[in-house]
Amino acid sequence: MLHPNLLTPPSVIPPPVALQLSQKAPPILSSSPTSSLPWPLSLLFSTESPETWTIHENLFLASLRTGDDVSARKVLDRMTTRFGEHSERIIALRGIYEEALAKNDKELEQVFQGYEKILREDPTNFSIRKRRVAVLKSLGRIPDAITALTVLLENSPIDAEAWAELSELYARQNAWGQAIYCLEEVLLIMPNAWTAHAQLATLYYLSASAQSSNQLQPLTLSLRHFCRSVELNEYYLRGFYGLKVVSRKLLPLLSESSTSSKRNNSEDDDTPPPKLESVKKLEELATSKLAEIIRQYNSRTQGWTGFSEAEVTAARELLDADGKIER
Amino acid sequence: MAQPVVQTIHRDPALFWWILLPITVVMILTGILRHYAMTLLQSAPKKQSLPQIRQQRSLVRGFNLRQNANVLTPTSFQARKAYMVSSYQEGKFLADPESRGKPRPNPMSDPAAMEGMMGMMKGNMAMMIPQTLIMGWINAFFSGFVIMKLPFPLTPQFKSMLQSGVGTRDLDVRWVSSLSWYFLTLFGLQPVYNFILGSNNAANQMAQQMGQVNPGAGLMGPEQDPDKLFLSEAENLEVLQHQWILEGVEDRLLAKLAV
Structure with a gap:
């Protein structure tokens, strides 16, 4: 496995x-990203690059996650001195910091009020809008x-x-129709995201x-x-897992509907059900692929x-359960 | 056949130190200076208001729907199409619905457009002024010198390019005059600036002019009427042929992964 780094986590x-x-954090924080030389020389001998600040941002998030609030504060201060207090991104990062440090719902509520204030001043700050949703x-x-999210999406669809x-x-609210609609929007923006396809499939399954x-x-x-x-991705374990689960559920339904005449063929010709043998083959395929991945x-x-x-x-558990039934 | 006569001109070696090198160094320094001047002169891009963002992104949503409609089931596509087309035609997403149908106001009277033009003017001035000064300086001090000889032969067409300011007919094309050296550096220093300032610099005028050909380059330039864009997009959506990509995906997958 690749060594995790801060530039491309x-x-x-x-x-x-x-x-x-x-x-x-310690080695990064001990070296200063901006040059300490006086002005014209600092332009020539600066080691600063766009990557420096990507690293700082990822380090900030990682330290907040692991409870290293002191380092996070230092990194945030450094970014604030570099980009100014009013940069949209800095405002959002500061919000994340405050959220992470909030100990109870009351303090979180205060952070929320702060977001409301920022949004009243500048309603186009979409990162703060997202933070607001996260707090809610x-x-x-x-x-x-x-x-809040529907308002955001109304303005930025x-x-x-x-x-x-x-x-x-x-x-989460069991509103499957709406959830499916939203995920279809995701697919319209990223048509080849196999994770989104799998998520949509999961939603259909749950509904x-x-x-x-x-x-x-x-x-x-x-x-x-x-x-x-x-x-789209031949090694997508989740996809094969879902394929197996769904086809196992479909098989009895299909054989039942094929025996009990073709009653509902006319009403949903939009999405004709798959052929029984294809589903059987798909289940076998998923089983063999899963077995190969596990092995x-x-x-x-x-x-x-x-x-x-x-x-x-x-x-593995899915395959084991399957094996027991067959045996 | 006689050998072609090889012209030799005895040049003072001081020409190199006092003309060739100063011109080059001055050109590089002005480029760097111009880069920083441009950075200082640049005004921050103006923030769009929320309705404008909405207008622009709603249009992009239509593009997305048109381009990626294949992932949707036919029913879901029809529903979306009906919604988008009707709201486009009603002008639901327009930033200011009142001005719908009216002709665009004169860009000269619009303060925002004027600001953009001022920015462009400033950029042009930062190009023009140093150029004029240096050109005058070169003309005053160094005109009429032959300062170097190219190590390779060239056809006579290059004469006007390489020997401007030196009015001799019979001089071999390989000799380069000081004024020509100035022009060569003017147009050819981009890689040097890239090396010194990074590839995104504002030092060279050529790159600047390229950029100005199509300043907006966005979907919604200032001179376009958003309502017209929405209407044409609605038309595009209406004539779109929909084909569901998941049609027969089972068989496709089986054929692809069959062992």
Whole structure:
């Protein structure tokens, strides 16, 4: 596995990696990024580069995560002296710092009031709008967070991050239709994101299990989106996992509907259900792919170790349960 | 056949130290100075208001829908299309719905546009003034010198480029006059500036002029009417052929991954 670095941290940072990252604070903080020479010379001999500040920002987030508030404060002060107090980004980072240090809901409420004040002065500060949603979410006021996000998206409808967040909030409220709509917006912005396809498939699957009648259509869509996600990424464990789960659920439904005449073929010709044999084959394919991933992961083959431990374990459990039923 | 006559001109070696080198150094220094002057003169980009951001991003949402419609199920696509087309046609996303249908105001009377033009003027002045000064300086002190010989032969077409200020007909093209050296450095120092100042510098005028050909380059330049953009986008959406990418994805996947 690649060594985690602060310039390009992985998209999902597990706790040990975050600790590793934040432990790089002392050497970075001991060296000054801006030159101490007088003015014209400082232009020529500065070691500062855009990367310096990316590193500082990631270090800031990592230290906040690991509770190293002192380092975080130092990094934040340094960035503030460099970019000024009124930079949009600095305001947002300061907000994150205050949120992290808030001990109870009351203090968090104060941070929230601060955000309201900033937004009254400058309503175009989208990062503060997002922080505001985050605070509402951690205060547990999900409906308020949803309202705030819809306002944000009304003004900036091409923000994939915000759409994904809104989808998650709706899913928490069991509003599957809205959640699916939001995720479709994400796909419109990033059509080839296999994770978004898998997430959409998961939502369809969950919405199918929420309703009792006519599970066939959402499950079909779920299957298709899982298919698309593994079509885009052949080593996507989550996609194969979902493919297997969904196809196992679809198989009895399909065989039942094929025997009980073709009653609902006319009403939803929009999304015709898949053929029984294809689903069977897909399940076999998913099983074999999962088995291969587990085998290679366990034998630590080069290039196969990037999977998340928890996901591999879950896949193994799924296969084990399957094996027991067959035996 | 006689050998072509090789012209030799005995140059004072001091020419190198007192003309060639000073011109080069002065040109490089002015470039650097200009870069910093431009950085200081630049006014921060003006902040857009919230309705303007909304107007622009809603249009981009339409582009996205048109380009990536394939990921949607047919029903979901139809619903979205109907919504987008109707709100585009009603002008729901416009920043100021009142001015809809009216002709655009004269850009000269718009203070924001004037500000942009002032910025451009400032940039041009920062180019022009040092250029005029240095050109005059070179003309006053160094005109008429032949300062170097190129190590390779050239065709006579280059004569006007390499020997401006030296009015001799028979001089070999390989000799370069001081004024020409000034022009060569004027146009050819971009890589040097890139090396010194980083690739995003404002030192060279050529790059500046390239940039000015298409200043806005955005989706919504100041001279375009947003309402017209919305209407044409609505039309584009209406004629769009929709094809669902998940149609038959199972078989595609099986064919691809079958062992």
